[in-house]
Amino acid sequence: KKRVVVFISGGGSNMVSLADACAEPGFPAEIVAVISDKPTAGGLAKAEARGIRTYVFERKAYAGKAEHENAILETLADINPDIICLAGYMRLISGDFIRPYEGRILNIHPSLLPLFPGLHTHQRAIDAGMKIAGCTVHFVTEGMDEGPIVAQAAVPVITDDTADMLAGRVLTVEHELYPMALKLLAEGKVRMERGRAEFTPADDAAIAD
Numbered sequence: 001k002k003r004v005v006v007f008i009s010g011g012g013s014n015m016v017s018l019a020d021a022c023a024e025p026g027f028p029a030e031i032v033a034v035i036s037d038k039p040t041a042g043g044l045a046k047a048e049a050r051g052i053r054t055y056v057f058e059r060k061a062y063a064g065k066a067e068h069e070n071a072i073l074e075t076l077a078d079i080n081p082d083i084i085c086l087a088g089y090m091r092l093i094s095g096d097f098i099r100p101y102e103g104r105i106l107n108i109h110p111s112l113l114p115l116f117p118g119l120h121t122h123q124r125a126i127d128a129g130m131k132i133a134g135c136t137v138h139f140v141t142e143g144m145d146e147g148p149i150v151a152q153a154a155v156p157v158i159t160d161d162t163a164d165m166l167a168g169r170v171l172t173v174e175h176e177l178y179p180m181a182l183k184l185l186a187e188g189k190v191r192m193e194r195g196r197a198e199f200t201p202a203d204d205a206a207i208a209d
């Protein structure tokens with residue numbers, strides 16, 4: 001099984017969906033640790049309840065961004081994960097952090113990227129008059145919410161939607177999409193190559209046989 005570390009800042013519902021998928025027989029990955037930048041993140045207790053080791057690295061405990069990231073990198077080096085999943089981790093990670101894990105870091109963003117990267121994504125989708133919204137799992141590169149797309153799911157935007165209502169509808173499909181995308185990466189069926197997501201083609205010959 002591939003060893004996965006999940007990064008959170010908040011409620012951790014995506015982390016829980018990944019943990020539940022990993023608990024299914026035959027799933028090709030296991031969550032070996034959860035890392036939060038917020039001691040108050042609700043996801044920490046949910047991880048501990050599942051017997052997953054947790055670590056908190058509060059940004060303000062460190063002099064700068066580099067020191068904060070280096071502390072996390074040291075712990076990661078001990079854990080030696082195959083894959084990192086950002087799941088509501090509300091911090092931009094630097095190129096130096098990404099480099100040792102290039103092509104092995106996934107993020108979920110609650111919009112149909114490349115539309116509406118960054119914050120307040122649901123309100124911006126509503127303000128733009130979008131009739132569909134959704135979520136994207138992508139490889140993490142230096143630009144915010146810019147890396148190659150692994151998977152997307154769509155939901156309708158409904159008349160008089162509030163940002164909260166839309167966020168809840170998107171979150172339900174996030175919980176389906178993220179485990180599916182992690183499975184693809186853990187099985188080696190998607191790889192980041194030359195800045196693109198490359199997928200193993202379905203084996204049509206095997207089916208024809």
Ligand code: GAR
Nearest residue numbers: 010011012013014087088108109110
């Ligand atoms: C999710 O909707 C996730 O896509 C979003 O935060 C929420 C976290 O919920 N992530 C971002 O906005 C990243 N820029 P969760 O803590 O319950 O998984």
